[in-house]
Amino acid sequence: MLFAVKMDVALPTDLDPTVRDETLAREKAYSQELQRGGEWVSIWRCVGKYSNLSIFDVRDNERLHEILWGLPLFRFMSIEVTPLATHPSDIRA
Amino acid sequence: MLFAVKMDVALPTDLDPTVRDETLAREKAYSQELQRGGEWVSIWRCVGKYSNLSIFDVRDNERLHEILWGLPLFRFMSIEVTPLATHPSDIRA
Amino acid sequence: MLFAVKMDVALPTDLDPTVRDETLAREKAYSQELQRGGEWVSIWRCVGKYSNLSIFDVRDNERLHEILWGLPLFRFMSIEVTPLATHPSDIRA
Amino acid sequence: MLFAVKMDVALPTDLDPTVRDETLAREKAYSQELQRGGEWVSIWRCVGKYSNLSIFDVRDNERLHEILWGLPLFRFMSIEVTPLATHPSDIRA
Amino acid sequence: MLFAVKMDVALPTDLDPTVRDETLAREKAYSQELQRGGEWVSIWRCVGKYSNLSIFDVRDNERLHEILWGLPLFRFMSIEVTPLATHPSDIRA
Amino acid sequence: MLFAVKMDVALPTDLDPTVRDETLAREKAYSQELQRGGEWVSIWRCVGKYSNLSIFDVRDNERLHEILWGLPLFRFMSIEVTPLATHPSDIRA
Amino acid sequence: MLFAVKMDVALPTDLDPTVRDETLAREKAYSQELQRGGEWVSIWRCVGKYSNLSIFDVRDNERLHEILWGLPLFRFMSIEVTPLATHPSDIRA
Amino acid sequence: MLFAVKMDVALPTDLDPTVRDETLAREKAYSQELQRGGEWVSIWRCVGKYSNLSIFDVRDNERLHEILWGLPLFRFMSIEVTPLATHPSDIRA
Amino acid sequence: MLFAVKMDVALPTDLDPTVRDETLAREKAYSQELQRGGEWVSIWRCVGKYSNLSIFDVRDNERLHEILWGLPLFRFMSIEVTPLATHPSDIRA
């Protein structure tokens, strides 16, 4: 089941650099593990912003929330979730 | 070069049914030809809305505008374009 | 899988009364059939508005879109979908 | 009398962890007591957000405000209240 | 139980003058009957706008919706409802 | 001359408790004195919010600003002012 | 008593040209009479818009509403009213 | 004196095709004459939209308004004007 | 050349009182000097807000930016600038 997820990151400007670097490293590892597992299908940077647009393919709403809530950057993010369905013009449908 | 494009359709409620059906058929053919050509990479329906979220992979801004301007439904749509770049956490990067 | 759905209705002020009445009757029957089937769990009127707040319990995103797209009033509605998950404070969880 | 209530939580990123944990524990107990008492009818997590959507069934506006004002997280929340009424299509009406 | 209600009127510019005058007369009679009955406590014009701010004192949400839905101008209005409670600084409380 | 005034309070979460309590006590006294004097006609709590909706009856704009600027909580508030006039349907007009 | 008033005009694109010209002529005469009378103190065009920003000096809220409601273009306008007071830095104060 | 001007065009979907074509031809001629005269410095299409972003270099506000008000498409446009000044990092400054 | 300028002030609630008082004194002197010089034509307080609406009459955009950038309160302000032109109904035009 597909979802588009837009994540906007706002790190506090006075965040401790060590905490920041460690959090960013954990975020990257977390994302890449889910990408390898096939649930985090795509991730793109939005040009000029500390934001990403991602596509998730998950079992259900519960699983999507579990993934997003577990993001190491979650407390610095605002997140918008858009449920997706098959488009009638999709040639792969 | 990748772009996320959100298209919201608002057909006038008094649109002639023949014009509507003919326009929708042309829209579908137009989209599918671009999907087969590789420029319209993905198209999803946004649940509960007469909207789609699409990913385009095009040569440049000029080509993207040419495609969108040529949509048979263009005059009934409002469109938001988000330029995308590689995300540092993308395992395919 | 649960979703909150907010539906705002805007009937054109010049809509033919026969079309209006027939559409509203079909809308009611459509909603009640889905309520009886267990997928349209709750429907409330938002006070002072031609709007409802509903809870759906459906198989997946595809099914939710199929239901909403099929609403007889769909072309007069704007709809917002919020995917829901279990809250850790829910005593029924 | 029914109300939909959307609560968005924004904990300060520098909140003392002990204060945070103690406040969250009190919030959970407070919510569950009201759920058991029948006034806090439903609570769902909004996917990807530190937010909940809840349904309250209370005596009147005064009681709803008393409940919400007393939330241990109240000073970290923004809250939207929507009064609900019976929908004419509701099969339970 | 008190509610603040903001009503914004948007008459179609091509509304038949006879329909308009008859609707406005019914609206005035409807409002004044509810004022005399004590449920429509106050009504003020918002300066420079085709809008009013009103205070209602009603039994419950159901009654408020019944009143608002029955407004002769309802289909030309957008309405915002704010539930009110006693303020701790109110000298009449 | 009547005005509707909406006041939203946002106390800093790290405000010194003594300062907070002393300011709130002064705010209450200030409001009640103006209520007794007849200029602050009504004050209601907006359910679920740290906000009030008030009606003022003052000599002119200057006096209203003088009152609002003098609120002990003014620096923690955002305020919206709506000038009111007699509504033609008002039975007291 | 001073007010800033922003008026945005939206003439229907299918308005009868005779009606339009006659209404605009009446609007101009109406405005100029109030300017000569000293109540409509200033009127400026907002560059690039069918809008004006005006300053009114009137007896009270009632009079301001009477003036604005009577504008020949009123039903094609949306209007925002800002009550003004003396600024402590004003050298004329 | 420089201004950035964003123009969004919304042609009525039922506009007579002859009127549309004639208006668009006049718009193009009008724009190109001002470009040749040096006042309309740049014009770009915003990708995916019936909009342009333009830079004007004009004598003063009066002249800019005169130009924009005279656009053949003016009554179908909404326009935002941003006054520009020299940036301290500009190497041409 | 005329401009309407709206300035909203947001002093940090923990600003040092000495810095605040000294800054406010400089702001007042700065404003009054420009008022005496004829460039800052009018300044009004917006009722109930820490805001002013001002009219400037300046040589060009560069001069207006120079004035606003130099405001002692600039770093605590958000500012909206509206270029003004002569209105065809202005009796002084």
Added chain:
Amino acid sequence: MLFAVKMDVALPTDLDPTVRDETLAREKAYSQELQRGGEWVSIWRCVGKYSNLSIFDVRDNERLHEILWGLPLFRFMSIEVTPLATHPSDIRA
């Protein structure tokens, strides 16, 4: 390939003056090097704001993001990117 980029700067009011000055100096040098290289085509100050409007001419989306992400002020900025295409009325097209 052209892009319009709007950058709004919000320096923390308690930023260390040395850090601020050093960052602003690096920002200026960074911008001017890209201007000399031909990628940062234009930069204008938006009157009355700590903002600029810029035009970039870059190879692709990746390059634009690389430039913007590298801005010394990036973490204090919010940035909006608008992809541009040739306008059919452009006399240089």
